[in-house]
Amino acid sequence: MSQRLMKDGRPVSPFSIVTMVLLSILWTIPTLGLLVTSFRTRDAAAASGWWRAFTEGGWTTANYSGAWNGSDLGTGFINSLVVAIPATIIPIMFAAFAAYAFTFMDFRFKELFFLLIIAVMVVPIQVAFQPMLDLFGPRGLGISGQYIATWILHTGFGMPLCIYTLRNYMSTLPRSIVESAKIDGCSHYQTFWRLVAPMSIPAMAAFATLQFLWVWNDLLVAKLFLKSENTTVIVKLQQLLGSQGQGAELLTAGAFISIIIPMLVFVLLQRFMIRGMTSGAVKG
Amino acid sequence: MSTSTAARPPQTTISDADPEAKLRANPVKILIGIVGMFLVLWGLGNLFLAFGYYPEKFGNKIIIGLLAIVGGVGGAYALFYFLNVFIEGLPARLAEGVIPYGFLLPGFLLVGLMLIYPTFQTINYSFANADSTAYVGLQNYRTIFSDGAFWTAIINNVLWLLIVPAVVVAFGVVVAVLSDKLSEFGERVAKSLIFMPMAISAVGAWAIWMLIYQYNTADKGAKDTGMLNAIWTTLGGEPQVWIQLQTGKFNSFLLMIVLIWLQAGFAMVLLSSAIKGVPDDTLEAARIDGATEFQIFWKVVIPQIWGTIITVFVTVFITVLKVFDIVYVATNGQYGTDVIANLFFNKLFAASEAGQATAIVVVLLIAITPLIVYQIRHFRAEENNR
Structure with missing residues (x-):
């Protein structure tokens, strides 16, 4: 064979290499442009494209401090964490119990309940806004504007998918383990905590990664249900986008500030994310 | 007791x-x-x-x-x-x-x-008035159906649905197949880079793409700061305000590119794991029979990953049906780019027309119903295969 071989014996495919390098560059350039621009002064960014920055200069780090303090993205950043972490953990807890019931218990209307979960996975969350604004608003519970409103909403919206994912995973666990625990005198509650929950951690981590990204990146819920001092970095960034001209140089830095955490989650937890998606954790 | x-x-x-x-x-x-x-x-x-x-x-x-x-x-x-x-x-x-x-x-x-x-x-x-205090029958539906803005949004949504899911799936298949032929290291790097936008919010994505689409309004002597205009002028064109360019819905296509950029990694990941699941002996058998790589791809690989292709297509389809953030932050529906979810948002909050807004959501719900039926059938079929 005249073809060159890779270490594992497969032939080298020049066409694949060239195409994939081109696509990778194409996919990365937009983000790279943002990164470079965020380190350029306002005048430099207005005078030439970011790809000229390497020859024309105009570098600064002031945009970041300006966006963090001046545009209040620092507060938004903290708010995002306060919103996203509980909104990631709480649904898993609720969903895990439901998934356990769907997997290891028999009861009436079980299939009907599960089909309901599948059906509501597709329902657009837009249906919830008017009724939930009424319920959480001053004429209802009076929690609109507070963090708890978003925790409840994200927990509710994430629930169907979380139940679905965890149930899919739990049904791959051997039933015999649960049955022998029952024979040993364990209640369902004990079986859940001692056996099923620890064994389901990979699936929980997978869902947690995806849910965290959704909540962090969410615009709608945060915009509608948080008052301005509690609002997230994404809403702050959207407000910056609306006020072009004035803070154009802060916008790029702000965008990068909003991307840092999801990017970190992405880099560190990518394999959980992939596992979550391939096991059906796809938000409708 | x-x-x-x-x-x-x-x-x-x-x-x-x-x-x-x-x-x-x-x-x-x-x-x-x-x-x-x-x-x-x-x-x-x-x-x-x-x-x-x-x-x-x-x-x-x-x-x-x-x-x-x-x-x-x-x-x-x-x-x-x-x-x-x-x-x-x-x-x-x-x-x-x-x-x-x-x-x-x-x-x-x-x-x-x-x-x-x-x-x-x-x-x-959806059958009540603007502040949900009295029933008005079908009035809201009559109003939205006779509103040109509603039909513009519907046409745009249909365009998005025709283009984005198909492009995302096709791109995902190509990348999954090609990256499978790279070395292990090359595959990991390439897939990570293409997957990365999945972590970025629609708002962040627009901040990124705005830099590409922007039109330099500064003094005429300045060089183009938007990448698209820089390429366009190098090719001999006049700088354009791309995002306002309605000819042939061009600006809507520019917004679709942003969503495709965000979603491609998702399709790639799912399709890639499906392709890795295709048994090697089926490929070997085809090679021994003298099939070209191209034939193997169409006749052996595609049929075996067809189920995943459909799943990815449906998932992206549902995402596109509800597309909101990108349009909202980019144009807020101006310049003929409105979509259903954005129209709903503006009816509900800018115009305070709760009746019409909810009627729009009901239209969205009806559009989604066949997908619910599909999802349930799909689930039943999978359960039977367990």
């Missing part, structure tokens, strides 16, 4: 020596369970209200956040604990039947409150 326990005080703890005990109700456990659940909910409610109304007492937001995490997670744990105590207090036969519903209850309460009840309420509001 056991009334025959009068001989012994109800406080007696159940011991293993009394095999009958589990069959009878244990009022103490029932009481502890109910009081416990009540206290947990009451305590959590007050804690969270305190966060809202007296945030200064907690110092700063980080402390509130930590307390919220501990309270929320601990509260959920305690809630299930007391629920379990309550159920264990019931007579054994009853408890056995109640446990599953107890486990489902908290999750389903939230789903019911956030998704099921609002769906019916939305349908209800």
Whole structure:
């Protein structure tokens, strides 16, 4: 064979290499442009494209401090964490119990309940806004504007998918383990905590990664249900986008500030994310 | 219920020596369970209200956040604990039947409150006036159907649906196939780079793409700062305000590119794992029979990953049906780029037309119904294959 071989014996495919390098560059350039621009002064960014920055200069780090303090993205950043972490953990807890019931218990209307979960996975969350604004608003519970409103909403919206994912995973666990625990005198509650929950951690981590990204990146819920001092970095960034001209140089830095955490989650937890998606954790 | 326990005080703890005990109700456990659940909910409610109304007492937001995490997670744990105590207090036969519903209850309460009840309420509001105080029959539907803006949004949504899912799937298949032929390291790097936009919000994505599409309004002497205009002028064109360019819906296509850029990694990941699942011997057999790589791709690989292709297509389709953020931050529906979800948002909040807004959502719900049916069928088929 005249073809060159890779270490594992497969032939080298020049066409694949060239195409994939081109696509990778194409996919990365937009983000790279943002990164470079965020380190350029306002005048430099207005005078030439970011790809000229390497020859024309105009570098600064002031945009970041300006966006963090001046545009209040620092507060938004903290708010995002306060919103996203509980909104990631709480649904898993609720969903895990439901998934356990769907997997290891028999009861009436079980299939009907599960089909309901599948059906509501597709329902657009837009249906919830008017009724939930009424319920959480001053004429209802009076929690609109507070963090708890978003925790409840994200927990509710994430629930169907979380139940679905965890149930899919739990049904791959051997039933015999649960049955022998029952024979040993364990209640369902004990079986859940001692056996099923620890064994389901990979699936929980997978869902947690995806849910965290959704909540962090969410615009709608945060915009509608948080008052301005509690609002997230994404809403702050959207407000910056609306006020072009004035803070154009802060916008790029702000965008990068909003991307840092999801990017970190992405880099560190990518394999959980992939596992979550391939096991059906796809938000409708 | 056991009334025959009068001989012994109800406080007696159940011991293993009394095999009958589990069959009878244990009022103490029932009481502890109910009081416990009540206290947990009451305590959590007050804690969270305190966060809202007296945030200064907690110092700063980080402390509130930590307390919220501990309270929320601990509260959920305690809630299930007391629920379990309550159920264990019931007579054994009853408890056995109640446990599953107890486990489902908290999750389903939230789903019911956030998704099921609002769906019916939305349908209800769609027959009412702008502030949902009186019924107006089909008036809202007549209004939106005779509104040109509604049909523009529908046409745009249809365009998005025709283009984005197909392009995302096609791109995902190509990348998955080609990256499979790279070395292990090359594959990992290439896939990570293409996957990365998945972590970026639509708002962040628009901040990124705005730099590409922007039109330099500064003095004429300045060089183009938008990448698209820089390429365009190098090719000899005049700089354009791309995002306002409505000819042939060009600006809508520019917005679609942003969503394709965001979603491609998702399609790639799923399709890639499907392609890795294609058995090597089917490929070998085709090669021995003299099939070209191109034929192998179409006749052997594609049929075997067809199920995944459909799944990815449907998922992206649903995402596109509800597309909102990108259009909202980029144009807010101006320059002929409006879509259904954005129109809804503006009707509800900018125009305060709750009736028309909910009618628009009902249209969206009707569009989604066939997909619900599809999802249920798909699930049933998968269950039968287990």
